[in-house]
Amino acid sequence: MATIVFLSMIVLLLLGFPMMVPLIVGATIGFFMMFNGFGQMETMVQQMMAGIRPASLIAVPMFIFAADIMTRGQSAGRLINLVMSFVGHVKGGLAVSTAAACTMFGAVSGSTQATVVAIGSPLRPRMLKAGYKDSFVLALIVNSSDIAFLIPPSIGMIIYGVVSNTSIAELFIAGIGPGLLILLLFSIYSYIYAVRNNVPTEEKATWGERLTSLRQAIWPMGFPLIIIGGIYGGIFSPTEAAAACVLYALVLEVLIFRTMSLQNVYDTAKSTGLITAVVFILVGAGAAFSWVISFAQVPQEILSAIGITEMGRIGVLFVISIAFFVGCMFVDPIVVILVLVPVFAPVVQSLGLDPVLVGTIITLQVAIGSATPPFGCDIFTAIAVFKRPYMEVIRGTPPFIFILLSVAVSMIFFPQIALFLRDLVFAK
């Protein structure tokens, strides 16, 4: 069954069907074959609803809305001007700032999709103007946003911790090392890219100019304050911080800067709704497809066929990495964790592997998978928000994926990348 399902999905995808079609057809074939007909299709509808149910998803439309208001108005521009007055003269400075902003925002908001929108939508036009190619910009945004999985709080790590009975606090600490390493490598690549493509730099701003930008950015500085201060300060959950940003953005743009009319606000809400729907129908269809894979016990069958119990430490870690990478190419990361972690649990235990190391490797693979074609929420979000074709969004990704995979492989051979900080903090 799995073969027929995957083949038909790939064919439909390549022929140019709307992306929801391969997912729906894949799930439908699964239901038809498992239940000998269409008798249980109601469960497919149920799972499409289940996919869009998680309360944390609400952060996505809220951040889309806030980012759109900020970008149409002046808030985003003023914040970027401030950053540019400090890094504009440095080769690759804007790209590095974008990567860092994505990492930080993603870390705090906990939502990679929200990051693509909130950081990507104001910064992409500026990077294009500065002379970066769009394929590079899109890939940088999508991949940097995925670092968010590794830096706490990370929903993927919480779920892994619960399923595998591992300390979530230790996982959180262990994710920071690889997360920052990836950011560093992305920054180096951005610098090399800027040098090789000779991306022009701006003239170095004077301290007077910097002060002016700072003064202009005073009001918009409330956004990082709401997000970082609000969430780490225990005032907001990420979802609520998103809604607070919407309110603050409305106050700034409608009342203080007076750049937006109520009609503009209404139109922005409408386009937010459209983007949300386009992404969420894929999230829903993806959930239905995930259910089929899980119900048919496809991963269990594949893994028992390759005889994982006879492999050594390195072999098992590679199989785990590949399984999660491939799984997340097609299926929702959370479901992949829930289904696969128990499958691997016995062999992880019998080899005495550190569950924190395994969890960090898995979280990294989940992050890579979300940015990897064919199916990835962050790719979908970028397509919907930036209105660029699928191929263009993924064209620039290979160097980034290469970096991510190198870190993943390094972590297998040098576990200290993940465990160094953990051992330090928990005195192991």
Next chain:
Amino acid sequence: DTWRYAFEEALTEVQGVYAQKFKEEVEANSDHEIQLFPFGTLGESADIMEQAQAGILQFVNQSPGFTGALIPEAQVFFVPYLLPTDQEHLARFYKQSKAINEDFQDLYANQGLELLKMYPEGEVAMTTKEPVKTCEDLNEVKFRVMTNPLLVESYKAFGATPTPLPWGEVYGGLQTNIIQGQENPTFFLYSTKIYEVTDHITYTGHNNFTTAIMANKNFYDGLSEEDQKVIQDAAAVAYDHIVTYQKGLAEQELAKIKEAKPEMTVTVLSEEERQCFVDAAAEVEAKFIEMTGDSGKAILEQMKADLAATAE
């Protein structure tokens, strides 16, 4: 045949241990095979319940707290101080109670489900950031509760600010102080690592977590008597197993928590200290009757009678 069985917890938690024993028994005594689907692999609690009602799953384990959306009377398990904390008394009660084995059996049957067993998962403990000695200590505390109206009422009556939050946001919420407390059975505090982000465990004796295993009714009724017996026997063996398994489980898990976090305080409230919680329970009971009417009241009375009958 291959039968499918989904539950709300991980394989190593109480529901998972029950499920594994049930599977072992069925497979040892028949030619049937059972596939287990732990927490989240086929959806949330409400999803697997619907799938069992649709006959896709043959067995489902759902706690009555979640079944309240379908069978309002099931919320009776959230009336504080109704169930005792004495595990042996509880074990007898679930086995012999008319309310459970007849009344609830019928209520579940109306929803297309054959109730096989209800069983305990352990006393519910509060974990908080600040120590709790009286109801006053809960004042201003944002206390996470499951999305269940009666549970919201309970914590309101206890003096806290009940904050319904999906489970996925609880760990992060405690870490960032959006909420300052939550409740769960002891083993769950350890397995879900909630102890890492709270500092005090308090036993007020207000509830004992109950869960239920059931089969799709059409499926069950269509089985041969022999197969039905295999299932009933397996459910009974798994019941005895889970009761034995849970003896000392709370102490064990508590010891693990203390080892991982020595500064954790554990408090069992005295009769005197828990008085204000007991007083508040009357309010919640009245609310339950208001919500469920005569049939809820009848079940409540029956449960009280059964509890008295099974007390030593």
Next chain:
Amino acid sequence: MSDEHDLQELDSALPGFLGVIDTVIGRVESFLLAVGVLLMALNTSANVLGRFAFGNSIFFAEELNRILIILITFAGISYAARHGRHIRMSAIYDAMPPKLRRVLMIAITLITAVLMFGLCYYAINYIGTQASRGRVLPSLQIPVWIILVWVPVGFFMTGMQYLLTAIKNMTSKDIYLSTAVLEGYDSDEETEV
């Protein structure tokens, strides 16, 4: 991502009275989208405010958001179909000669329409099942089936949009992505998505 310029309300491609109905439906969808998003922002921030200013969470805030997200998603998918905004991977499609593209587009839109109508049918059945079981939302205590009503409606309207696009492609010599949006690339900002 400011795209108000191409989210203008499109007049229906249908003739006469049907066209009027179609145009009205489009307006209703866009209204629901905007109001859904605004209500969600209001509901979520009111919940925070309630907790901090008055020490009270809105006990149904999460359920209200759940209702709104269903509304937004299913009002949105037909609105997105109307504007040709559903995500697709068109690299191979774009490389084909126009004749083949047209045939393929007709096949794509017809098959998608059939799928949408099928899902509409099963969504109606699902609602029926929910209604017969009497499941309610725990906090709001309203029947679950009510909040799902938008699901079959959304699937049906989306199916209609794809069906109309198929007809449009059969009867005209250009290739249409949706009833009103031509395939291809307007100015530098592609609307291919």
